[in-house]
Every structure is written in structure tokens, then in C-alpha cells.
Amino acid sequence: MWFFGRKKKLSQEDERESELKLTNEQNGIRLLNDDTKEKLLQLKSEVQKIEDFINIRIFALDDLENKQIGYSIDSDGNSLVSDEQGSWKSEWIVIGNEVLCGDPIIIDATKFGVPVSLLTHGMGDWTDGINLSESLDKFTNEIKSINNFIYKKAEQNIVPRITCRELDNLIENIIKDDKYGDADNWKSMLNQIYESTKEYEDNITKKVKKRYDDGVKIKEISDELNMNSKDIYKYLRRKIGG
Incomplete structure (x- = not known):
């Protein structure tokens, strides 16, 4: 932007945002194409519908650059990416987190289908974690299946309205067509609804x-x-308690 023939001086905050944007463009954020962004919007929408029942959150697209701080970049915009064993990889993009511990949920935008994973804090490196789904599409559809299940159950005027066995069956149906699907991982993510159903x-x-x-x-x-x-x-x- 030009003002009276001179370039406007950026504030420290503007400079920092520019540095972060440049660094993120050099790292994973640059890999987010329009199709992936649209899929992330759909995933966030589905997760928001069941926030009271699921132990994850998906970040807004506008927040993604800042959410890479501490992972692919530090607070000064310096890259934390390297080829060393256990280091953060340039293709990883943080899209959300696990609520209780804050562990990052990531996608790998360079792999077919854009797989979704959950990494673990506090282990000294980033080699420890779990695969959640083989693709962003499947993960979104799996969350959507949970939404549909809860909606249908809420409409029914029967007792019991929902059971833990039905939740187990739902998870089994979700994971059967996903090579990364794991029942224990889903039960952990859905711990809130399992606990409330047990109490019910x-x-x-x-x-x-x-x-x-x-x-x-x-x-x-x-x-x-x-x-x-x-x-x-x-x-x-x-x-x-059974």
C-alpha cells in the first residue's frame, strides 16, 4: 500500500503476520488447495454438530496459519521442519486437536486421499501417534454417520433410546471400510457419549x-x-456400570 508516494511502514504485528504467512507458505499450508479447504469446512461443520459428544475440535480455515505455531513454525515464524527422525514434516498441517490433552490432529496433503492422524505431545518427538482415517472424505462421512445416528435416536420415542451396544455397532460399521479404522480410537473420541449412555x-x-x-x-x-x-x-x- 502506498501513501503520499511512500510505502506504508508495517507495524510489528503486521510484520510478524507477514513472516508467519511466508513461513507457512514454505511449509504445509501451501498444500491446501480449494478442494481440501472445502472438505475441511465440511468436516468442521459436522464436528460442530456433535461437540457435546466428541472429544475433538476442528479449527476454522482463517485460524489455520496461527495454529501451525509450535508445530511447523515457532512463535517468531522460524521453521521447525527438518528431515531428522522424529521432527515435524513439511507436509503435515494441523487442522484441529484432541480436547482433553490438546494433541494435534493433522492431515498429510501430499498423500492420496489426504489421510487424517492424531499425534501425541510430550513424547520427545513426533513419531508417536495414531491414524484416524485413510482420507479426509472418509473421516467427514464417518462423523456424518454419527450425526445421523444421534439425530435419529433423538427423534425416537422409545426406551432405551440409545445403548452402548448400538454405539459399538455404529463404530464397527464406520471402521469396516477404512483401512485406518480402529474401534478403540473411535471410542476414545466418543468418550462423552459413551459415558452419558452408560449413565442413562x-x-x-x-x-x-x-x-x-x-x-x-x-x-x-x-x-x-x-x-x-x-x-x-x-x-x-x-x-x-456394565
């Missing part, structure tokens, strides 16, 4: 067992709790 099922179990111990017949318990008789028997056998 514990409450149902207590109600069923109390009414049964009070001498109420199975048919009457079924009518009272809007449950079918088969489920009543299941909850009579279920252990609290």
Missing part, C-alpha cells in the same frame, strides 16, 4: 430392578417405562 442405561437398570423387586409384573413395567418385554429382561440381567 444405569438409570434404566435401577428403575427396572426396583419395580421388579417391588413385585410389579414384567408387562406392567414394560407399559410404565415404554419398553418392550425383551428389553426388560435384558436390564434385569444387566449389572450397574
Whole structure:
């Protein structure tokens, strides 16, 4: 920008932003094409719908440059990328994090499908982590499947509305067509909904067992709790916290 024939002097903040932008262009951010950006927008939208149930967050596109600080660049804009074992790689782009520990969720924009991974802080290098999905598309669709499941369950007027076994089945369906799919990884990401579902099922179990111990017949318990008789028997056998 020119002002009275002279180039406007950049503030320290503007200079730092310019340095960060230049460094990011030299590292992974430059690999984000329009198609990948659109997919990241879709992923963020799907994750936001279930923020109360999932243990990850996806960053806004406008925040991605600053979110690389501490990974591909330091706070002064210097590159942290190197070819040394365990160092940050230039093709890695931080797109989000795990909520509890802040571990970075990354994509590798140079690989086919743009795979999604979760790396681990505090291990001395970046070789430790887990693969979440073989592609950005699949990861987004997997999150979408969870959204659809929760929405349908919320619309149903039955008891139990949701069970841990149904969550297990959902995860099995999600991972079966993803070579990086892992049930334990998904259960960790969905820990909130698992915990709330366990509590929900514990409450149902207590109600069923109390009414049964009070001498109420199975048919009457079924009518009272809007449950079918088969489920009543299941909850009579279920252990609290099971």
C-alpha cells in the first residue's frame, strides 16, 4: 500500500503476520488447495454438530496459519521442519486437536486421499501417534454417520433410546471400510457419549430392578417405562456400570 508516494511502514504485528504467512507458505499450508479447504469446512461443520459428544475440535480455515505455531513454525515464524527422525514434516498441517490433552490432529496433503492422524505431545518427538482415517472424505462421512445416528435416536420415542451396544455397532460399521479404522480410537473420541449412555442405561437398570423387586409384573413395567418385554429382561440381567 502506498501513501503520499511512500510505502506504508508495517507495524510489528503486521510484520510478524507477514513472516508467519511466508513461513507457512514454505511449509504445509501451501498444500491446501480449494478442494481440501472445502472438505475441511465440511468436516468442521459436522464436528460442530456433535461437540457435546466428541472429544475433538476442528479449527476454522482463517485460524489455520496461527495454529501451525509450535508445530511447523515457532512463535517468531522460524521453521521447525527438518528431515531428522522424529521432527515435524513439511507436509503435515494441523487442522484441529484432541480436547482433553490438546494433541494435534493433522492431515498429510501430499498423500492420496489426504489421510487424517492424531499425534501425541510430550513424547520427545513426533513419531508417536495414531491414524484416524485413510482420507479426509472418509473421516467427514464417518462423523456424518454419527450425526445421523444421534439425530435419529433423538427423534425416537422409545426406551432405551440409545445403548452402548448400538454405539459399538455404529463404530464397527464406520471402521469396516477404512483401512485406518480402529474401534478403540473411535471410542476414545466418543468418550462423552459413551459415558452419558452408560449413565442413562444405569438409570434404566435401577428403575427396572426396583419395580421388579417391588413385585410389579414384567408387562406392567414394560407399559410404565415404554419398553418392550425383551428389553426388560435384558436390564434385569444387566449389572450397574456394565
